[in-house]
Amino acid sequence: MEWSFLLVQALSGLASASSLFVIASGLTIVFGVTRIVNFAHGSFYMLGAYLAVTIVPWLLEFDRSPTLFFAGVLASALAVGALGVVMEVLLLRRIYRVPELFQLLATFGVVLIVQDLVLLVWGPVDIPGPRAPGLRHGVYILDQRFPAYELFLIFVGPTVLALLWLLMHRTRFGVLIRAATQDREMVGALGVNQAMLFTGTLFLGAALAGLGGALQIPRVSASAQMDLSIITEAFVVTVIGGMGSVPGAFVAALLIGLLQAFGVLVFPKITLVLVFLLMAAVLVVKPWGLFGKPEAAAGRAVLPEGILDPRPLDLAGKVLAGVALLALLALPLVDAYAVKVGTEVLILALAAFSLNFLVGNGGIVSFGHAAYFGLGAYGAGLLVTKAGLPMEPALVAAPIVGGAFAALFGFFVVRLSGIYLAMLTLAFAQIAYAVVFQWVEVTGGDNGLVGVWPSRWAASREVYHYLTAALTVAAIIFLRRVIHAPFGATLRAARDSAQRADAIGVDVRTHRWLGFTLAGAAAGLAGGLYAFSKGSIDPTLLGIPLSVDFLSMILLGGIQSVLGPVAGAAAFHAVKDFFMPLTDHWRLFLGLSIIAMVLVFPRGLAGAWASLRRRPA
Amino acid sequence: MDDRVLDVTGLRAGYGPAEVLFGVELHLARGEVAALMGRNGAGKSTTLKAIMGLLTPRGGSIRFAGQDITGHAPFRIARLGLGYVPEERRIFTDLTVAENLEVGRRTAPAGRAPWTPERLFEFFPNLAEMRHRRASAMSGGEQQMLTIARTLMGNPEAVLLDEPSEGLAPVIVEQMAEAVLRMKAEGIAVLVSEQNLDFAAAVADRALILEKGTVRWQGGIAALEADEDVRRAYLTV
Numbered sequence: 045m046e047w048s049f050l051l052v053q054a055l056s057g058l059a060s061a062s063s064l065f066v067i068a069s070g071l072t073i074v075f076g077v078t079r080i081v082n083f084a085h086g087s088f089y090m091l092g093a094y095l096a097v098t099i100v101p102w103l104l105e106f107d108r109s110p111t112l113f114f115a116g117v118l119a120s121a122l123a124v125g126a127l128g129v130v131m132e133v134l135l136l137r138r139i140y141r142v143p144e145l146f147q148l149l150a151t152f153g154v155v156l157i158v159q160d161l162v163l164l165v166w167g168p169v170d171i172p173g174p175r176a177p178g179l180r181h182g183v184y185i186l187d188q189r190f191p192a193y194e195l196f197l198i199f200v201g202p203t204v205l206a207l208l209w210l211l212m213h214r215t216r217f218g219v220l221i222r223a224a225t226q227d228r229e230m231v232g233a234l235g236v237n238q239a240m241l242f243t244g245t246l247f248l249g250a251a252l253a254g255l256g257g258a259l260q261i262p263r264v265s266a267s268a269q270m271d272l273s274i275i276t277e278a279f280v281v282t283v284i285g286g287m288g289s290v291p292g293a294f295v296a297a298l299l300i301g302l303l304q305a306f307g308v309l310v311f312p313k314i315t316l317v318l319v320f321l322l323m324a325a326v327l328v329v330k331p332w333g334l335f336g337k338p339e340a341a342a343g344r345a346v347l348p349e350g351i352l353d354p355r356p357l358d359l360a361g362k363v364l365a366g367v368a369l370l371a372l373l374a375l376p377l378v379d380a381y382a383v384k385v386g387t388e389v390l391i392l393a394l395a396a397f398s399l400n401f402l403v404g405n406g407g408i409v410s411f412g413h414a415a416y417f418g419l420g421a422y423g424a425g426l427l428v429t430k431a432g433l434p435m436e437p438a439l440v441a442a443p444i445v446g447g448a449f450a451a452l453f454g455f456f457v458v459r460l461s462g463i464y465l466a467m468l469t470l471a472f473a474q475i476a477y478a479v480v481f482q483w484v485e486v487t488g489g490d491n492g493l494v495g496v497w498p499s500r501w502a503a504s505r506e507v508y509h510y511l512t513a514a515l516t517v518a519a520i521i522f523l524r525r526v527i528h529a530p531f532g533a534t535l536r537a538a539r540d541s542a543q544r545a546d547a548i549g550v551d552v553r554t555h556r557w558l559g560f561t562l563a564g565a566a567a568g569l570a571g572g573l574y575a576f577s578k579g580s581i582d583p584t585l586l587g588i589p590l591s592v593d594f595l596s597m598i599l600l601g602g603i604q605s606v607l608g609p610v611a612g613a614a615a616f617h618a619v620k621d622f623f624m625p626l627t628d629h630w631r632l633f634l635g636l637s638i639i640a641m642v643l644v645f646p647r648g649l650a651g652a653w654a655s656l657r658r659r660p661a
Numbered sequence: 662m663d664d665r666v667l668d669v670t671g672l673r674a675g676y677g678p679a680e681v682l683f684g685v686e687l688h689l690a691r692g693e694v695a696a697l698m699g700r701n702g703a704g705k706s707t708t709l710k711a712i713m714g715l716l717t718p719r720g721g722s723i724r725f726a727g728q729d730i731t732g733h734a735p736f737r738i739a740r741l742g743l744g745y746v747p748e749e750r751r752i753f754t755d756l757t758v759a760e761n762l763e764v765g766r767r768t769a770p771a772g773r774a775p776w777t778p779e780r781l782f783e784f785f786p787n788l789a790e791m792r793h794r795r796a797s798a799m800s801g802g803e804q805q806m807l808t809i810a811r812t813l814m815g816n817p818e819a820v821l822l823d824e825p826s827e828g829l830a831p832v833i834v835e836q837m838a839e840a841v842l843r844m845k846a847e848g849i850a851v852l853v854s855e856q857n858l859d860f861a862a863a864v865a866d867r868a869l870i871l872e873k874g875t876v877r878w879q880g881g882i883a884a885l886e887a888d889e890d891v892r893r894a895y896l897t898v
Contacts, residue, residue, distance in 0.1 A: 216763060223753040223764045230751045233713055234765045235739030235815050 048186030053305050055185070059194040061301025062201030063256055067274060068281035068293040069208060070252030076225035076288030077245045080136060081144070081463055083151035086275030087158035088124050088250045092257025093266040094166050095120035097173040100261065110178035121255035128250020132243050138643055140242075144463045145409050145595070150642040152592055155271060156635030162268055164629075173261025193262050200259065204252070205294050211248075212290070221245060225288055272588055276474035279467050280319060284326050286336025287464065295334055316478050323471065324456050331459050350404040350539060354528050354606050365607070372513055376506040384577075385621060387509045389614045391574045394516040396597040396609040398566035401523050403595075404603035405532055406559050407539025408458070411466045412473020413567055413594050415453075418586030419476060420446035420568025421575040422487065425496040430486070435499040439515075439572050446568015447561050449476065454560030458553050461542065470588065477586040492582025496575045512573050519566050520610065526562065527606055535559050593620075596638065666691045666819045666850050667712070667743070671721035674711040681707045683874040684721060689819060689850050694841060696861035696882065697854040698896060699871035705854035706748055708871065709821045712852075713745045714738045726818060740767065744817030748824045748854075750808045754797035758788055761796055761807055765814035773816065781810045784843065802833035809840055819850040826860045838863045858896060862886055870895045 071085045100116035131154060139147050179196050182189040212218035220241055224231045232238050257270070264270075281300060285292025303322055307315040332338050357365060375386040395417050402408040423445030424438040453472040460468055480487045487493065502508050526532050537545040538552040545552050575581045584590060593616065601612020624630050667689040674682045681704045689695055697705050710716040712723055714735040723731045730738050739745070753761050762778050769775035782789035785806045791799065796807060805825060812820055822841065826834045834857075841864040844851055855861045861868060861882060868885045870878040872895050878885075885891060 216766075219756065219760045219763050222756060222760075226753050226755055227751055229715060229735070230747065230753075231764060232735040233715060233739055233745045233747075234811065235736050235767050236764070237736050 048188045052188040052190050057302040057305025059197040061297045062197050065201040065294050065297035066204050067253050067256035068278045069290050070249035071278045072282045072293045074249035080147045084154035085253050086271035087155050088253035089257040089274045090270040092120050092124045092254030096258035096261045097171045097266045101174050108177045113176050117258040120258040121251045124254025125247040125251030128246040132246035146642045150639050153635040153638035156631040160629050160632035170265035170267040172265040175262045280471050286333030289335035292335030316475050320475050327456050383505045383509050387512050387577050389617050390512050390516040391570045392617050393610040393613040394519050394570040395567050396594055396613040397520050398563040399594045400598040400609040402563045405527050406535040409466045411470040412591050414590035415473035415476045415586050416446040416450050416564035416567035417571035419449045420571030421581045421585045424572035425493050425575045425581040428496050429493050442572020443565040443569040447565030450564020451561040454557050458556035481583045494580040497579050498576045664690050668724040673720035674716050674718050681874050687869055689852050692848050692850055694845050694851045694865045696865035696868045698868055703871040704874045706823050709823050742818035744812035744820040746808050746812050746822045750804050752796045752804050752807050757793050759792050761811050762814050765811035767815040769816035775816055776813045802829050822853040826857050
């Protein structure tokens, strides 16, 4: 390898790092002040790109000058900043006090809405942007051609860093932001109107995301998938750098950019695994990130209220459970469609139950539970299609694969708590998703794999339904036993006060790790069953949208109830199954529903129900 | 004309299911220093927080400078001219001394000379030398000075001062007492919560004693010093 080649590789790594920093800095500033992890930050990035591919070509028709190009980029960034203000005033302002899980869900609702709106306005086809006038040529560096625009991008990151530093240290607004990052309430008690400060912060954060997106248009086309891929990278950067720290974001973006640029040379297919290893290494040494502070993550409750005092089922509960079970067994008497829906509900119920085992019982808010579901499905599916094994060993392997990855990721996850933990689960899930998506030779990439059929004896829908019922019900009963057992009580103790549990001799980390692994194994089993029920697998089984579906199910059913998630899964799936064929804008509908749920029932549907029930007494 | 700058009647407040204040009655005259006394857990800090709006009152009313401020947001209450110095100091440790003062800065009401960093540095000479130092690198006493200076930057008419002498060396406590007296000399009314009778006697004109969330005794500070029964009933441990 020649030196010149390595140099060019380093430069292109710096260019990506620079772009990544611009985006992540906005995310980290918004988190620092508002303590909200804004999922919609990726949507702002995407909107920046879409606005720029609309505005910039229009401007360039007047005059193909660099000035107009950058005026267009800046205008796009400012427009996105204005959208950030709209989001703050309409949504965020109402949810500063609700549990963090709801905040994440609400901002994810915005992600869904923006996705559908972008498709409505700009259509499904990717839109390439214009090249930047004056920066279209290449520059020769030691005989290697390097695009001038990339060279320009390298300087954008440090420039933004310098400007942010000036803003933060030389203006009253910046000093107030830094003070609010540390102690919002005290800033208020000194007479500062936090509403204005927060609105200003959202403008700044969104505009930075928009700028990041608009600057990408000469390099990549605007597409409707930009949001979730960039938000994962931005999450990884803020987790590594330390949440709320702008210099931390800069250093982390540099590390990741260079790691990816050189990682491609060594392991062309698995640069993401390198990013994972970097993140893991940093978190083991510094759990709060390179420049982070523990208090940034500690704070309000992540959860509304979890499972408090699990009791054996009373008579009414036993009757209800019995009736539900009989109904499931009787489904084949209705029709084939009922059997299909029934099988799906059972599988989702197990996945939701295993998630609530973590969330409601353990206080471990996993935002990437679908990863273990999907990995279980892929584990089973690959054994059947690639190794030629029959269904039975594949179904045994599914929970093992799900559990093994949960053990691997969980080892790092349980070191954190609160919102940090949620972001880390999400980042791991996205990495698993990306590996499955990119490793085309093995996983079939975007198309997935077909031919994952059950063994001959279980090939009929009815028999497979009974098989699913037997396995899922057994798994749910087992997990419920664990919740009632001392192990479950220990997890609840660790959830309510990790410190106090620690002080009385509980090994909190190991308990959480085992719990995480167990939940991952159960989700893996559900995923394996799902693969055989469909006959195929694809990467959406690991995706964020499915993780959010699971979370919606347990919120609907009530995370404070042991069996509620089962009912939540049934209700959610029935509603989705009914509405989805009726509308082209399912995501818009779902996003608005999630936001409405957070705004109207900040304590969760089940909490609202519980207080309704309590009132007459 | 009403000489009360702060008037609290029937104030009730608490945390979650725990009720702490059961109808606190107190007032503060313009320019006076009153000491809010009582044992740990009597509700001193809770009273100050509820007045400042940091804790939503569950009942009663709070009037400040002629306006009803019950349930108002803290920043609105601060803007009316009520300053708050928390017990835990809560200075912004990532910021420099000058930046901490900047966060507290508000324009002074017409006709009053505003507090500036320069004036405050005369007031607290220690701080002048460390203007550009990060607050995290200051001693506890210096941080306590800074938190008072920061509140004064808002040009308050009255200040709620929560346990200023707690955990400080005797020489610093003396400086704190001096600071309170100088605030009084500037015409600022101060409601200071305090467990230390010597400190209260050094700065206050009047004392109120809280116990179990209500005011049990009030009177001149000299009367309190003279009345051993009251002291034994409500103050000594």
